[in-house]
Amino acid sequence: MKILKVIAIIALVVLVGIQFVPTEPNQNDVTPQTDFMLVNEVPIAIQNQFKVSCYDCHSNNTNYPWYNKVQPVAWFLENHIKEGKAELNFNEWENYSDRRKNSKLRSIIKQIENGEMPMDSYTLIHRGAKLDSLAKNEIINYMNNLKIKN
C-alpha cells in the first residue's frame, strides 16, 4: 500500500514536472511573400477552407487549441506539425521548383480525394476542418488548374 502511494506520488510529480518543459510554438506574425495564397489567386472560399483544414500543420503559423498547454499533448502536436511542415509548407510555396510544385499538387489532390488529409485525428476535434464532397471537388478542381504544363 505504501509502495502504491509512492508510485502515485512519483507519477504525479513527473506529470507536473514535464509541464515545465518548454516547447517552441509554431507561430509567426508575418506571412512570407512566398505563401501559397499570396502567389496564387485563390478564391476566398478555398482560402478560408485551407486556413481551417491545412494551415495548422502545413504553415509557419498554428492556431493552437487550449490543450496544447498540457504536456505531453504539446510534444505530440509539435511532432505532428514538424512532420507536416517537412512534407508541405504552404508558406514556402514559391520556393518550390515547378517540378516540386507539380509533385506537391498531385499529392495534395490524391490525399484529399482519398480522404487521407486532413487527418482523422485532426478532424475529430476540428470539426470545421472536415471537407465535404463539395469542398473536396472545389479544391481538387482548383489545384488541378494550378499544375504547370510542360
Add this chain to the structure above:
Amino acid sequence: MKNLRILTVTLAIASVIFTTTSCKDNKKEQNNVSEDHSEMNNDNSDGHHDEEKKEIAMSGNQDGNAESVLKDYFSLKDALVSDDNEKAKGLGTTLAKSFGNLDTSKYSDNQKTELKEIIEDATEHAEHISESDIKHQREHFKILSKDITDMVAITGTATKLYEQFCPMYDGGTAWLSTKEEVRNPYYGSQMLKCGKVQREIN
C-alpha cells in the same frame, strides 16, 4: 508528513531537470545523427566513385553516377513488377542515397539547376516509397519515372532503354525499362503485360 513534502519537492525539481536535460540530449543526438548521416553519404559517394572509375575503365565513356541511379531505379521497378512491397521499401532508401551522390559538377549551369530540381523531387518520392504501402509506392513511382526520364535526357546513358506506357494507370503512365518486353510495375501480377513501348532511348 514534512518529510514527504520535502521528498515531493525534490522529486519535482529532479524530474524537471531530468526532462529538460534529456530533451537537450535528444536534440544533440539528432544533430549527431544527421552529421553522421552526411558523413555516411560521403563515404558512399566515395564508394560510388570507385565503382565509377571501374565502370569508366571497363566501358570507356559513361557517367557512373547516373548509371547507379538508373541501376537502383530498375531494381525498384522490378520489385514493383513482382508486387514486393518490402523489397521496394529497401530499394527506395537505396535510390534516395544514390540521388544524393549524383555528381552534377560537370554539367552546364542550366543543366545543374534542372538536375538539382530533379534530384530534390525524386529523392522525396524515393523516401516516400521507402515507407509506404504498395499502392502509394506506385503513385510515387509514376512521378519518379518522369524525373528519371528527364535526368537521362541530361546525363545520357550507355544502356539501351525502352520507355513504356500503360494507358490504364492514372490516365496513362510511362516508365523506363532495359528490356523490350513489357512488365508492368503499376499493376504487377494483376496485369503484368499491360502496356507498350512508346519510345526507344539510345
